[in-house]
Amino acid sequence: MQNQHSFFIAQKEYCTDLKGIIEYLQEKIEVGNMCLTCENKKTKDFQSGDAVRHHMIDRGHTFMKTENGFEEYEKFYDFSALFEEKLKEQNNVVPGIEFEKVKVYVNEK
Numbered sequence: 001m002q003n004q005h006s007f008f009i010a011q012k013e014y015c016t017d018l019k020g021i022i023e024y025l026q027e028k029i030e031v032g033n034m035c036l037t038c039e040n041k042k043t044k045d046f047q048s049g050d051a052v053r054h055h056m057i058d059r060g061h062t063f064m065k066t067e068n069g070f071e072e073y074e075k076f077y078d079f080s081a082l083f084e085e086k087l088k089e090q091n092n093v094v095p096g097i098e099f100e101k102v103k104v105y106v107n108e109k
């Protein structure tokens with residue numbers, strides 16, 4: 001069965017490999033059995049990707065974490081345009097994190 005889920009990709013306009021990051025996130029759920037938002041820190045360990053997905057939907061944990069470990073995702077991004085823009089503005093303020101919803105299709109057994 002194929003089910004549609006949504007989760008939120010951070011700073012999507014700077015993402016250079018959307019397919020790659022979606023695959024990576026799905027693998028994290030399916031293989032790592034890990035919630036993308038809280039990384040199971042607010043819950044017990046999950047035994048399956050299904051259990052993780054239920055948790056994520058129940059708790060609204062459908063966002064990529066953006067604090068304490070965004071480096072993990074950096075290879076999928078190119079923020080140089082952003083930094084150039086910021087340099088031009090001579091402004092060192094870190095921009096707010098923006099999320100964009102993407103549809104994800106997941107094969108369920």
Ligand SMILES: [Zn+2]
Pocket residue numbers: 035036037038039040042055056059061
């Ligand atoms: Zn969670």
